[in-house]
Amino acid sequence: MTIKNISTFTKSIKPLLASSIALALALTNVACAEKSNPKDINIKDKWVAQSDSLSVDKTPVDPIKGSYGVNKKTGEFTHPVATRDSHDRKPFDGILDYWDTEQYIKNMTIEAYYPITVEPFHTWQNIVDFDGRRYLYQYVRRDLKIFDITNPKDAKLLLTRGHTWGANGADDVDQNPYDETDMFGAASIQFNEKLGKYVMVQSFEVRRFGLLKNKRTQPDKVEAIRKSNHLKGFKVYEMNGPLPKDWKLLAERTTDVEHPDAPYGQQQGSGVRDIPAYFGGDTMYVAAAPDASYSLTEYPNDLYSAGYQSWDMSDPANPKFLDQLTVPGQIAFDPVHEAAFKENPRAGNRTSWMGARMSLFIPTPVEDGGKYGYAAMGGLGFYVVDITDSKNLKVVSHMNFAPSVAGTEGDFIDVSQVEKTGIVYFSGYPLNEDCWEPYKDVHMIDVSNPTKPVKIGVLPRPKPPADAKFADFCQRRGSFGPKRTGYYTQPGEPKDNILPFNFYNAGLQVFDVSDLKNPEITAYFVPPFNTERVVEYARGNLSHSVYIEYDRNLFWLFTNHGIYVLSSPVLGEPSFKAPTTPWPARKKAE
Secondary structure (H helix, E strand, O other), X not given: OOHHHOHHHXXXXXXXXXXXXXXXXXXXXXXXXXXXXXXXXXXXXHHHHHHHHOOOOOOOOOXXXXXXXXXXXXOOEEOOOOOOOOOXXXXXXXXXXXXXXXXXXXXXXXXXXXXOOOXXXXXXXXXXXXXXXXXXXXXXXXEEEEEEOOOHHHOEEEEEEEOOEEOOEEOOOOEOOOOOOOOEOOEEEEEEOOOOEEEEEEEEEOOOOOOOOOOOOOHHHHHHHXXXXXXXXXXXXXXXXXXXXXXXXXXXXXXOOOOOOOOOOOOOOOEOEEEEEEOOOOEEEXXXXXXXXXXXXXXXOOOOOOEEEEEEOOOOOOOEEEEEEOOOOOOOOOXXXXXXXXXXXXXXXOOOOEOOOOOOEOOOOHHHOOOEEEEEOEOOOEEEEEOOOOOOOEEEEEEOOOOOOOOEEEEEEEOOOHHHHOEEEEEEEOOOOOOOOOOOOEEEEXXXXXXXXXXXXXXXXXXXXXXXXXXXXXXXXXXEOOOOOXXXXXXXXXXXXXXXXXXXXXXXXXXXXXXXXXXXXXXXXXXXXXXOOOOHHHOOOOEEEEEEEOOOOEEEEEEOOEEEEEEOOOOOOOOOOOOOOOOOOOOOOO
């Protein structure tokens, strides 16, 4: 069976929600004033050209001054209805004219702080135990640091690869540099029972940021991404110790499954996006576009609308492709997909991310009886996927949301509570600064009937404390909105009814969802902006990730100026001793 013939490609298109269409029509009336200058358009790539040809340019017009901003009487902030993608500051009346260097804390304790920055924009993390000691990996592409965190209050930096960031940006020294075709990809590390060892799967994705800004005006950058001189796929390592010298490469695979032997530079598609959904067993799921035809996305610096692949990992040294799941509205030159794309109210806005950003979110691995995965596909919406037959992934249900551009409209799903409460938490995240885009809600979705998901509410918007010099976090500068509640798996077991969301300039916000009709924020830590350690252009992305040690009741908050270790009664009494049970988890003896 070829990719083009997989049945999921041609599933019937569900009607879009009336609210989505109504909002889209309203936006269309005002959305054509800030188009790309026709003189700048220079499209040479046939896939970008085809995607572009399916709609007229409906780039959102810049909102009129005074149509959004803070109400001076109530302190409430009104977001723009819609905005284009922007990397520039967009100050409004009432925003602070300085960087707030105060910190705000409730029901939390700062246990340690480490002023070490791998990168100020975004990093990935993993925790692994070897011989009674605990190690933290923090990295992004070609920059990596490895810490010994056995004593969280006295972390030791063991290894640096690449650069370290400081007050003047990245330093000039490239320590222990990677080969030009290599890097440290976003990884899942799990214990493999058959090998009796930890197995790490690293994802290799095409580079976009720092290379391509607008695919409609930079044909040379588009071609460079198509011919990226590195793996588009994943690598599998056997870990025999905490440091790279202890790791053995078992396999590498490209997600260009039609050309599995294609060399670097000729592999098609996106590669594996973000973290593989791998739990140490026989099956892995990744987000990937296998070739250039998966091009129906409006986002200006992305060429691919990714679907999902399943892989047989029963022999980690010989992964085998199983299936490709694609949903309507992803493939160019396919009439069914193009019709679905054109019916989407986002078509033409030159702003929306469409397709998968992360792999399927799976509360229980299929090997352990799991039945469902949950998909966040940006402007294509929310999906429930039947994973019981990994050779034939099936869409069970689909839910659309009204457009919310700019920003990513659907990137993350917290599934930590679903098997006890039936609720998943679906969210995107902001991409523009100064709240120059609609607010990104965290949607509460009841999937207790997987065939009919129902939205039951949203999590409350974080608010600054009364003693802050601003009434809304939008006034604090930088980005404001939810990111994620950590990794796919983290040491120990998630706490019932507790959702710790990283919230950019609002730091770590911990939600208590024990009362689904009245969720509340029960603890928070809002770090200061650091004007001494962070270069001006990177300052707005204050906190970008949280990683939780549930077995030691500790939060690790990663910011653009360093790492905070935090405790809170909502997790329980913290432990600063070496862990008693190794992580990643090993299955209990039967």
